[in-house]
Amino acid sequence: MIEVRGLTKRYGEVLAVDGLSFTVRPGEVTGFLGPNGAGKSTTMRMILGLDAPTSGTATVGGRPLAAQPVPMRAVGALLDAGAVLPGRSARHHLLALAASNGFARGRVDAVLEEVGLSDVARRPAGTYSLGMKQRLGIAGALLGDPPTLVLDEPLNGLDPEGIVWIRRLMRRMAAEGRAVMMSSHLMSEVELTVDHLVVVGRGRLIADTGMAEFIASCSEREVIVRTPRTVAFGGRLAAAGGVVRPEGEDGLVVTGLGTAEIGALAAADGIELHELAPRATSLEDAFMEMTRDSVEYSSEREAA
Numbered sequence: 001m002i003e004v005r006g007l008t009k010r011y012g013e014v015l016a017v018d019g020l021s022f023t024v025r026p027g028e029v030t031g032f033l034g035p036n037g038a039g040k041s042t043t044m045r046m047i048l049g050l051d052a053p054t055s056g057t058a059t060v061g062g063r064p065l066a067a068q069p070v071p072m073r074a075v076g077a078l079l080d081a082g083a084v085l086p087g088r089s090a091r092h093h094l095l096a097l098a099a100s101n102g103f104a105r106g107r108v109d110a111v112l113e114e115v116g117l118s119d120v121a122r123r124p125a126g127t128y129s130l131g132m133k134q135r136l137g138i139a140g141a142l143l144g145d146p147p148t149l150v151l152d153e154p155l156n157g158l159d160p161e162g163i164v165w166i167r168r169l170m171r172r173m174a175a176e177g178r179a180v181m182m183s184s185h186l187m188s189e190v191e192l193t194v195d196h197l198v199v200v201g202r203g204r205l206i207a208d209t210g211m212a213e214f215i216a217s218c219s220e221r222e223v224i225v226r227t228p229r230t231v232a233f234g235g236r237l238a239a240a241g242g243v244v245r246p247e248g249e250d251g252l253v254v255t256g257l258g259t260a261e262i263g264a265l266a267a268a269d270g271i272e273l274h275e276l277a278p279r280a281t282s283l284e285d286a287f288m289e290m291t292r293d294s295v296e297y298s299s300e301r302e303a304a
Helices: 040-047 090-101 106-115 130-142 160-175 187-193 211-218 230-239 259-269 283-290
Strands: 002-011 014-024 029-033 055-060 076-078 148-152 179-183 196-201 204-210 222-226 243-247 251-255 275-278
Touching: 002 040, 014 040, 014 055, 014 179, 014 196, 014 204, 029 040, 029 160, 029 187, 040 055, 040 148, 040 179, 076 130, 090 106, 090 130, 106 130, 130 148, 130 160, 148 160, 160 179, 160 187, 187 283, 196 211, 204 211, 211 283, 222 259, 230 243, 230 251, 230 259, 259 275
Parallel strands: 029 179, 029 196, 076 148, 148 179
Antiparallel strands: 002 014, 002 055, 196 204, 222 251, 222 275, 243 251
């Protein structure tokens, strides 16, 4: 389990992390999300003891990682898949990690098999694709068979098969009772993978909640209405308190009214409906709405 309490980090006048508190619990995959510049990488580095906090604490298994007898047995981490000597083979890279941490050589073969690199384990890591390097980094994270995993952008460079594999791996690790923390910008995959969300922006906590609760709390309820009488019915819905915008030739998007209310209005006015359904809101939609004011760099330009 990871516990972060009042974690703060300053770099001169820059406040990169501002009093963060959250918990990554065993048995769950926790998504750690935020726009670029939100402080995610800095927070993960402090959890892993690579950066010292200005104030606050970050513990793994109840103590700072530096106080763990064998840190790689407490937490497995992937922060930079490219952090491998290019001339060293994957097998020798993992053997060096095993030897320096007192792990049995047999663990190297086990994790190579786990990540699907057994057949190319003797090739220099410098010849690997980005996806293969990601697999090697994950092999290193699994080497100590830790109860906690911290993975920064583990999906980068993976093909569709690899993405499905890492998704299933993280779900299985959580099912085994491990605490899994992952950061990613691929919202569709996060939505399929994680149980709990910790969302940050400009170094501060924005949300600490379950996936369904986050989506529900961050989005307006939109209803799709399709009818050949869009103009007349759109005016009727607006008069009833709905916010209406057109979608296509025969469609309306309505907020402020539920499907039952809209259906009752249509029946009362004799309006023919071809579709009446709530619009599903994605994690990406909810995330964009929640972090709108925390984006450091935006491509949007206001009209002059």
